[in-house]
Amino acid sequence: MxxxxxxxxxxxxxxxxxxxxxxxxxxxxxxLAGLDANLIKARSGREGxxxxxKHDVAVVLLDVSMPEINGFEMADMMRQHPRFQKTxxxxxxxxxxxxxxxxxxYQSGAVDYISVPVVPEVLRxxxxxxxxxxxxxxxxENLNRELEQRVEQRTRQLQESERQFRTLANSIPQLAWMxxxxxxxxxxxxxxxxxxxxxxxxxxxxxxxxxxxxxHHDRVVAGSWHSWETGDPWEDTYPxxxxxxxxxxxxxxxxxxxDSEGKVARWFGTSTDISGQIAAxxxxxxLNAQLEQRVAELETIMQVLPVGxxxxxxxxxxxxxxxxxxxxxxxxxxxxxxxxxxxRTGGSAYDFYQDGRLLTKDELPMQRSIAARKxxxxxxxxxxxxxxxxxxxxxxxSPLFDAEGEVRGAVGAFFDVSDRKRMEDxxxxxxxxxxxxxxxxLVRDPAGVVQYWNAGAEAxxxxxxxxxxxxxxxxxxxxxxxxxxxxxxxALINEGRWHGNLIQKTRDGREVIVASxxxxxxxxxxxxxxxxxxxxxTRAEEALRRTEKLAAMGRVAGIIAHEINNPLEAIxxxxxxxxxxxxxxxxxxxxxxxxxxxxxxxxxxxxxTLGFYRESQHPVDVSVAGLLDEVLQLQMRQLQLGRIVxxxxxxxxxxxRGFPVELRQVFFNLIGxxxxxxxxxxxxxxxxxxxxNERVGRTDLVISVCxxxxxxxxxxxxxxxxxxxxxxxxxxxxLGLWISKGIIQKYDGTIQFRSIPFKGGNLTAxxxxxxxxxxxxxxIAGTGLAVADEIARVPLGQT
Amino acid sequence: xxxxxxxxxCVDDEQLPLALRKxxxxxxxxxxxxxxxxxxxxxxxxxEHVDLVLTDQxxxxxxxxxxxxxxxxxRAGLPVILxxxxxxxxxxxxxxxxxxxxVEGPAAMFQKIAAVLAEHGLSLAGDAPQPQAGxxxxx
Numbered sequence: 001m002x003x004x005x006x007x008x009x010x011x012x013x014x015x016x017x018x019x020x021x022x023x024x025x026x027x028x029x030x031x032l033a034g035l036d037a038n039l040i041k042a043r044s045g046r047e048g049x050x051x052x053x054k055h056d057v058a059v060v061l062l063d064v065s066m067p068e069i070n071g072f073e074m075a076d077m078m079r080q081h082p083r084f085q086k087t088x089x090x091x092x093x094x095x096x097x098x099x100x101x102x103x104x105x106y107q108s109g110a111v112d113y114i115s116v117p118v119v120p121e122v123l124r125x126x127x128x129x130x131x132x133x134x135x136x137x138x139x140x141e142n143l144n145r146e147l148e149q150r151v152e153q154r155t156r157q158l159q160e161s162e163r164q165f166r167t168l169a170n171s172i173p174q175l176a177w178m179x180x181x182x183x184x185x186x187x188x189x190x191x192x193x194x195x196x197x198x199x200x201x202x203x204x205x206x207x208x209x210x211x212x213x214x215x216h217h218d219r220v221v222a223g224s225w226h227s228w229e230t231g232d233p234w235e236d237t238y239p240x241x242x243x244x245x246x247x248x249x250x251x252x253x254x255x256x257x258x259d260s261e262g263k264v265a266r267w268f269g270t271s272t273d274i275s276g277q278i279a280a281x282x283x284x285x286x287l288n289a290q291l292e293q294r295v296a297e298l299e300t301i302m303q304v305l306p307v308g309x310x311x312x313x314x315x316x317x318x319x320x321x322x323x324x325x326x327x328x329x330x331x332x333x334x335x336x337x338x339x340x341x342x343x344r345t346g347g348s349a350y351d352f353y354q355d356g357r358l359l360t361k362d363e364l365p366m367q368r369s370i371a372a373r374k375x376x377x378x379x380x381x382x383x384x385x386x387x388x389x390x391x392x393x394x395x396x397x398s399p400l401f402d403a404e405g406e407v408r409g410a411v412g413a414f415f416d417v418s419d420r421k422r423m424e425d426x427x428x429x430x431x432x433x434x435x436x437x438x439x440x441x442l443v444r445d446p447a448g449v450v451q452y453w454n455a456g457a458e459a460x461x462x463x464x465x466x467x468x469x470x471x472x473x474x475x476x477x478x479x480x481x482x483x484x485x486x487x488x489x490x491a492l493i494n495e496g497r498w499h500g501n502l503i504q505k506t507r508d509g510r511e512v513i514v515a516s517x518x519x520x521x522x523x524x525x526x527x528x529x530x531x532x533x534x535x536x537x538t539r540a541e542e543a544l545r546r547t548e549k550l551a552a553m554g555r556v557a558g559i560i561a562h563e564i565n566n567p568l569e570a571i572x573x574x575x576x577x578x579x580x581x582x583x584x585x586x587x588x589x590x591x592x593x594x595x596x597x598x599x600x601x602x603x604x605x606x607x608x609t610l611g612f613y614r615e616s617q618h619p620v621d622v623s624v625a626g627l628l629d630e631v632l633q634l635q636m637r638q639l640q641l642g643r644i645v646x647x648x649x650x651x652x653x654x655x656x657r658g659f660p661v662e663l664r665q666v667f668f669n670l671i672g673x674x675x676x677x678x679x680x681x682x683x684x685x686x687x688x689x690x691x692x693n694e695r696v697g698r699t700d701l702v703i704s705v706c707x708x709x710x711x712x713x714x715x716x717x718x719x720x721x722x723x724x725x726x727x728x729x730x731x732x733x734x735l736g737l738w739i740s741k742g743i744i745q746k747y748d749g750t751i752q753f754r755s756i757p758f759k760g761g762n763l764t765a766x767x768x769x770x771x772x773x774x775x776x777x778x779x780i781a782g783t784g785l786a787v788a789d790e791i792a793r794v795p796l797g798q799t
Numbered sequence: 800x801x802x803x804x805x806x807x808x809c810v811d812d813e814q815l816p817l818a819l820r821k822x823x824x825x826x827x828x829x830x831x832x833x834x835x836x837x838x839x840x841x842x843x844x845x846x847e848h849v850d851l852v853l854t855d856q857x858x859x860x861x862x863x864x865x866x867x868x869x870x871x872x873x874r875a876g877l878p879v880i881l882x883x884x885x886x887x888x889x890x891x892x893x894x895x896x897x898x899x900x901x902v903e904g905p906a907a908m909f910q911k912i913a914a915v916l917a918e919h920g921l922s923l924a925g926d927a928p929q930p931q932a933g934x935x936x937x938x
Contacts, residue, residue: 561884561885562857562883562884563884565883566816566884569816569819569884569902570813570819572902572904573816573819573823573905576823577822577823600904603904606902
């Protein structure tokens, strides 16, 4: 309020009285005194205008006829000033027609007039009306002004709070929006734009909002509409499409904002992302379901487990639940609490022993694991039941801890190993049997890799278990299958078994024949092989066959001999008679003699080819030197052709009592072998001498035959004297040394041999020791030693 | 003279060889009786005087060694010589005094017969032909 201060002071209105006559002013003053107004007097129009500017004048009492500026002029001037356009004017005028017309011209404003003479009551009444009017309108103005100020202030506050609200709404993690009363969205917060990437225009109407998940769209629209119609808050959970193309779950709420009359002015809504929560809830639900399943599974497993399981539910084992298997094992009713069954005061259903000692309750595995706060490793116990049954039990236990790490119970597991123990004993026995078996027993996989190899196999093949484990058996043994390895394998797979003879090599290269039985264990995927050495048997059988053959040949030879020799004798006798017949002349006798000689040749041949016979049935003293010379004589041509140097020294002329044919056969064989061993020439050394035999107290004749030929391979050494063993493949019968040894043993002699590398070749020596012919034999002193030295250079193997 | 000639009983199932052997022995100076089987031989032995039996080994109806065994049981002093075309000495040859091969020829045969007879104190008369030497060698 910048206008007149007077008005404010006492709330009195100002009345300006303008008249050039002071008396009139005084009379008006007197008339208006009772109006409770400030009466301001002006003596001219000019003064009146000046006072108007100073005061807030409610009514101007204006004399029309005044000098200088009359009343109308002043009124015109007032009306030109905007401030005074509505100021009430009360003209005082003599009644003239002209004046009246002019007064009427002001009637748009607050103008009235009073004619002269002034009637005091009229004046008072008219001024009073104007003054009251002024006061009222001034109050109204003040009121308006105050009202406007308030509105302005309120608007400012509202703007401020809206600004704060939006800031707030943008800072919350939720999506937020505002809609007008009919649900038309006019504002979304920044989070909403960030999340959806959509524009306001596309999503103002919930019905066409494409961000709602199609499955939820209709429900959300219906819910929203209901809310708008009733004004009730709304809440729903549904997925909203994000700008990344993924739906996320939101919990959306909207609440009405009402005006002072309680009408809904707008809706405020938020959407809270609960995807994580939903996922977490889902996960928890799944986990719970899984947990329940696992618990159910564990419960089932525990019940069906063949292993006895017990659970102690407290640290003192006052309640122990067994599973079915444990109840069976302990011989108690299923479901009975073990804490009660173990109570010895009532006679326990079972007792635990270890190494024959009865265990106290505290020594039992679960109790021990609780006391020690750690698992008790698997230990073997004996359980004696009330029914007298003794069971070997393997048991272990572990304590159970609660969340605070305190022991809350224990779990024990018990396994009946009685059968297994028995089985182990049985298996051990069987394994021992396997080891005792003379057969080679091996287990291999289908690829042939050795898994087991018994002592018999070690003995037969010479390969030790650790040397062949993990290697293919039949490669190691160089097995020759009679029908091919593939056929054997297919027989094993199709029929589960195979048997037949195999030819295999031992570690030292010796060939063995085994009768093999093989069984394929499908479930184990392994092959059990039992190989029996039938080499000797086979050789014996072969020998028998050959002996039979020889015998048959002998019989044939005998028959032939008989059939040829009989007529030969007759012819010989006939020629004998013919040759000596006196009637023959010289020429005829000569012819007969030729025929007789040729016959003698035939006889000689049949004797040589169809068999020897002993000249005598009684042993005679045989000169070994003579015998050796005879044999050498027969070999002489071979020695010369073979460039073999003969080095013979006879240091004794002793005889041996026996049959010359047999002894000749021995030396013929030894010397023949020596010659055949040196196809490219060499040195044949023959020594004979006497040697004192300490053991039996007699003088023996020792004959050695040495060659520098091919030598005897170590692996052949011990088979050398076996029948039908030959290194000469086609040449020999394989019987020579065997027969020789037999003959020598019959004479109570020995034959030994040794073959060693010597001067880049081999030195092979056979030494025959025969008992001398007793006192008749002459011992040449010193010669025995010489032979001994000779032989000593060649260490001899025992035969 | 004839009564001093040792009598040899020749036994063989084959007639021709038996006849030739008889001739050869007679040529040598022996008196020879013959038999073609064991039974035959035993009959001859019962009927005649025999100083030595020279028998084949393989014959139908029994072997020479069986004959020898039989003879030694009843006439222990009578020498028996086996003569065989078979080169193998039979296991029971011990019953005979000697075993000779048929293919050794007459000379060897004479020698061995003479040796056996000599052991029994018998011999041919001094005018007995000397055995042919040199052309029959056994080795």
